[in-house]
């Protein structure tokens with residue numbers, strides 16, 4: 001199972017959210033009137049100002065024509081072709097997993113997509129529905145308005161078009177939780193790539209899966225899931241995602257240089273990666289060789305800059321006895337002191353009953369992935385609206 005975030009699309013020219021040059025920093029530079037840049041994706045703010053702030057900014061995130069998947073997307077597609085991908089849970093809204101030809105049933109777009117949009121209906125100013133409009137359109141149809149920083153409106157009812165992205169204050173589409181509930185007993189390794197893990201409930205995926213399966217991070221920086229839900233990664237491979245996956249692919253005998261239809265087994269050379277019996281868990285543990293192939297598309301497969309394993313820092317084998325080995329260890333130790341679990345998590349848990357932010361009073365259901373209640377709804381018994389998986393009961397635990 002793979003969980004990805006904005007970091008896997010940065011090399012395609014799509015900025016991530018929280019880095020220094022990310023979208024939230026851009027929102028601040030644009031001088032939008034926001035208390036917090038996350039308000040750009042807050043459904044209550046969107047309805048309150050009828051999309052004005054969102055569309056002042058949307059041009060920066062709108063999918064550009066001709067954009068191509070990154071080597072990391074192609075790595076996921078190669079895992080799929082080799083029959084080794086259970087599912088990719090993506091927080092990204094750029095549609096690049098689809099473009100990489102990953103089997104569609106294996107892609108779960110946890111935060112929706114920018115590729116389609118729905119009319120919010122004619123609701124007058126502010127919250128609350130006044131009329132329902134079921135119109136849908138393609139994001140491409142809104143391009144002109146988006147480029148002009150204007151709010152696009154439905155020709156039928158005059159309502160505002162909202163992309164099918166899950167905003168803060170909206171529940172995740174049901175498919176996300178239901179698929180995670182199904183995959184919980186099947187996944188045999190978790191790879192997390194290019195995400196800061198700051199947004200719930202996706203940040204809780206690690207704690208949702210059985211502890212016995214290897215959980216591996218590939219990211220520029222050390223990050224951690226909320227402490228209440230998980231005790232962190234088994235191994236963190238720190239560095240550029242495209243470079244690290246090229247190294248893993250080389251070790252696993254996967255071809256990430258071609259696209260190709262899903263389910264198309266790699267027949268070249270007569271060895272499918274499955275034949276080698278190398279699992280990602282095994283390989284991540286040995287992904288420290290400082291040398292490595294360079295793929296013909298120019299992606300160096302030299303592996304991670306640092307490897308962090310449950311408090312211990314590894315130097316790549318090749319540099320361990322060399323002058324730069326010590327430097328390397330020092331840099332990795334610096335990364336560790338930034339222990340991400342100690343960094344205050346941005347509180348993003350939304351109550352699934354009333355859609356308000358839960359604040360510090362979060363009651364999480366242990367039977368349903370991502371079903372959380374705020375203290376008020378928990379004490380008022382706000383569970384009736386939600387179906388559990390057949391045969392299981394809601395069991396709430398305070399986080």
Ligand code: OAD
Nearest residue numbers: 005006007010016017018091194195196197219220240241
């Ligand atoms: P973030 O911007 O929060 O985190 C991206 C992570 O990827 C950071 O830790 C970066 O250091 C890392 N990164 C960036 N480039 C990288 C690279 N080339 N190689 C390796 N790592 C790299 O993005 P997400 O975690 O995806 O919600 O954000 C989660 C959600 O927050 C998004 O889905 C979005 C946002 O609010 C919605 O759109 C609703």
